[in-house]
Amino acid sequence: MDHFLYKDGVLHAEDVPLPEIAAAVGTPFYVYSTATLLRHFRLFDDALEGMDHLVCYAVKAASNQAILRTLAAAGAGMDVVSEGEYRRARAAGVPGDKIVFSGVGKTADEIRYVLSDGVRQLNVESEPELEVISAVAVELGVVAPITLRVNPDVDAKTHAKIATGKSENKFGIPIAQARAVYARAAELPGVEAIGIDVHIGSQLTQLEPFELAYRKVAELTEVLRADGHDIRRLDLGGGLGIPYTRSNEAPPLPSDYGALIRRTLGHLGCEIEIEPGRLIAGNAGLMVSRLVYVKHGEGRDFLILDAAMNDLVRPAMYDAHHDIVPVVEAAAAAESTPYDIVGPVCETGDTFARQRAMPPVAPGDLIAFRSAGAYGAVMSSEYNSRPLIPEVLVKGDQFAVIRRRPTFDEMINRDTIPEWL
Ligand SMILES: *Cc1c(COP(=O)(O)O)cnc(C)c1O
Numbered sequence: 001m002d003h004f005l006y007k008d009g010v011l012h013a014e015d016v017p018l019p020e021i022a023a024a025v026g027t028p029f030y031v032y033s034t035a036t037l038l039r040h041f042r043l044f045d046d047a048l049e050g051m052d053h054l055v056c057y058a059v060k061a062a063s064n065q066a067i068l069r070t071l072a073a074a075g076a077g078m079d080v081v082s083e084g085e086y087r088r089a090r091a092a093g094v095p096g097d098k099i100v101f102s103g104v105g106k107t108a109d110e111i112r113y114v115l116s117d118g119v120r121q122l123n124v125e126s127e128p129e130l131e132v133i134s135a136v137a138v139e140l141g142v143v144a145p146i147t148l149r150v151n152p153d154v155d156a157k158t159h160a161k162i163a164t165g166k167s168e169n170k171f172g173i174p175i176a177q178a179r180a181v182y183a184r185a186a187e188l189p190g191v192e193a194i195g196i197d198v199h200i201g202s203q204l205t206q207l208e209p210f211e212l213a214y215r216k217v218a219e220l221t222e223v224l225r226a227d228g229h230d231i232r233r234l235d236l237g238g239g240l241g242i243p244y245t246r247s248n249e250a251p252p253l254p255s256d257y258g259a260l261i262r263r264t265l266g267h268l269g270c271e272i273e274i275e276p277g278r279l280i281a282g283n284a285g286l287m288v289s290r291l292v293y294v295k296h297g298e299g300r301d302f303l304i305l306d307a308a309m310n311d312l313v314r315p316a317m318y319d320a321h322h323d324i325v326p327v328v329e330a331a332a333a334a335e336s337t338p339y340d341i342v343g344p345v346c347e348t349g350d351t352f353a354r355q356r357a358m359p360p361v362a363p364g365d366l367i368a369f370r371s372a373g374a375y376g377a378v379m380s381s382e383y384n385s386r387p388l389i390p391e392v393l394v395k396g397d398q399f400a401v402i403r404r405r406p407t408f409d410e411m412i413n414r415d416t417i418p419e420w421l
Contacts, residue, residue: 285373
């Protein structure tokens with residue numbers, strides 16, 4: 001459920017009509033709903049009630065300061081994958097001891113920065129990284145709290161570009177090597193292995209892969225404890241999928257996911273961390289665009305929008321589906337026609353949908369992309385010299401620009417000319 005509903009035939013974000021935002025900031029833009037963000041966070045928090053736990057929002061899904069602040073105020077921790085994300089979370093008021101640092105290629109500089117700031121834990125993805133973390137910690141005179149990210153060799157049954165838990169993926173330490181790497185960690189002076197981490201992929205629409213992975217984590221916990229390691233924290237990653245269509249998809253609920261965690265891992269008495277990103281932000285955001293032209297081609301009609309793949313890359317990158325709807329609701333009797341819905345960028349890949357049934361629309365109409373809150377604005381670029389589009393946050397009947405659109409001059413003047421020119 002989200003808070004983007006038609007009221008009197010006009011699509012609203014909570015209590016704000018989208019045309020009002022479009023008039024204030026121009027198109028295209030992203031808009032997020034505070035109530036939806038908080039609702040999704042609480043679904044996870046409630047699902048783990050009674051277990052010692054921390055829900056660490058995966059910052060990479062949508063990293064605007066205002067979004068982080070909204071979630072942090074509700075008690076969320078954060079999962080970050082770069083120094084930049086760590087600094088964003090800190091700037092949004094999240095204390096270091098509620099931030100976990102994940103990522104497959106942390107540099108010594110990044111490790112130094114987060115360790116000297118008191119990061120909650122580093123999720124280690126390889127033996128060489130383990131050695132570097134220990135060396136940096138010794139240099140700083142601290143002991144780094146770490147988990148090892150194990151790769152359980154489980155098929156997440158999701159899009160190949162976002163599956164991370166198979167042995168052929170670059171992520172984590174093969175679970176068969178885990179004992180040896182934990183033994184190595186125990187010898188190193190700069191690290192203390194306090195737990196296990198696993199993250200098998202994104203947009204998972206079934207619980208079974210989680211169950212397989214978590215059973216392996218439970219087994220490994222017992223084995224490592226028998227080896228003398230004090231395993232007391234389990235980081236279970238993110239990945240729970242969301243419905244991208246309003247019709248038939250019904251991914252598992254956070255409550256069922258929570259019950260699965262309790263069933264597979266509850267008996268171990270560990271502190272539980274989860275790292276959801278998409279499920280918190282995905283359906284809490286829309287991208288709103290304006291129709292520029294309707295073009296009648298040879299046997300195919302096109303809707304040409306003022307938004308493009310640089311603003312929302314998911315369809316081009318992952319063949320992702322977004323529901324695309326007119327902001328002013330079509331009459332119930334209106335007949336739909338198939339269109340290819342495209343942007344103005346000079347790439348055929350700049351296609352949001354092919355042969356999508358749309359009600360009658362005309363140039364100047366506002367068009368909304370649903371489920372665009374996660375991996376939307378964060379992946380945008382200025383390709384074709386199109387300035388980054390603004391982000392807006394709604395709360396009840398208020399809205400605020402939380403990242404403004406840069407001017408053309410700001411965009412161009414970031415380039416500097418060498419003195420020989
Ligand atoms: C991307 C990522 C997440 C978040 O995944 P979602 O599918 O957005 O929930 C969590 N943890 C790690 C390590 C990630 O790389």
